[in-house]
Amino acid sequence: MRTVTVVGASLSGLYAARELRAQGFDGRLVIIGDEPHNPYDRPPLSKDFLTGRADEAQLALTDPEETGDLAAEWLLGTRARGLDARGRTVLLDDGRTVPTDGVVIATGASARRLPGEALTGVHTLRTLDDARTLREELTRGHREVVVIGGGFIGAETASSCASLGHTVTVVEAAPLPLVPPLGAEMAAVCATLHRRGGAELITGVGVADLRGTTAVTGVELSDGRILPADLVIVGIGATPNTAWLDGSTLALHDGVLCDDGCVAALPQVVAVGDVARVGGSRMEHWTSATEQPRVAVANLLAGRTAETVRSVPYFWSDQYGVRIQFAGRRRDGDTVRITEGGLDDGAPAEGGFLALYERAGLTTAVLSVDRPRPFMRARRELAREEGRVASGTV
């Protein structure tokens, strides 16, 4: 391969570029990113960056020395708008084209939006620019904040706003937030963190409308209640950025469909990170975005699927002063057993807890609240167990 083009200049795109060089690719490397910024880390955007404990310099994922070593052509502030049917030319928004032999798709996901978001004071949180604007608003005096969506981004943002002294209400349409990732039992435990952290949580009711003429003044709920608000943060999930691939011959369905080795419908095209549906599942976790590129690049350079992604899914979340960590593949019906620490009136007790999800005598997943060391041990054991199951020795 003489030219490889990485589309998406963020976490998984940068890791793919590093892997290309580490695995011996010495040809032309082009990295296309529609944001004007050098690659930066998103997790702090809803946490320490929003509260002012971290500044922009601390978000940087790379430095001039490394970018020099990568010897790549960076086309930042440039959107890819298409990939030709054979996957050999990337078309750019500004009319230029990049002929290429291989493509790494690393275009991530975008925050889902609500109708009516044109009102000032209504925000989503996905990019550095989103976080800059929101951070500035949060420093302009007391705010009545309504967070729509109780998922991880919603919960972390609510926690950051509450820690800055704002009045915070979280609205979640489901009876409990975080049930899909954690299951109902542990979701109920984590939901108590809102109350403990000084935020109100309203569940089981949707949002009917956003009130206001130019600036938002309130959120109308589907049961008719109106919550006063001068700042609304919409955290209702993310959509994979695949629109630019419409018209290519790649298979797209809630992400770029790939085999277990991140290889898309054309062998010289791989996909990684939040945009990639690898072997049937699409992760929106930092760790998957950093682990998939090694395998994807090996397969891209081999021209076939020589390796598959085998890691156990993992994510963390920091909210209301606690760290939640989860690894594994839980399914509805798994039993949950707290093996260390415990609960206090349904909430995590002082010192947190470790919980194992189990099915047919096997551990399927592990959850920790503020128990990082035993969590790491359990996570390693989980990986060993999965390895034994995959090799048929269990």
Ligand SMILES: Cc1cc2nc3c(=O)[nH]c(=O)nc-3n(C[C@H](O)[C@H](O)[C@H](O)COP(=O)(O)OP(=O)(O)OC[C@H]3O[C@@H](n4cnc5c(N)ncnc54)[C@H](O)[C@@H]3O)c2cc1C
């Ligand atoms: C606020 C926030 C907090 C998070 N916290 C956690 C956490 O605590 N723990 C955890 O495990 N994960 C967390 N995540 C998730 C984690 O950050 C993502 O999984 C990770 O960023 C995915 O990396 P990516 O490179 O695949 O996608 P992205 O980071 O989305 O990057 C994709 C890049 O491609 C660009 N792009 C899109 N389309 C085009 C195009 N057509 N042409 C050129 N460029 C394009 C995008 O603008 C973007 O710069 C968080 C995410 C957010 C937003």
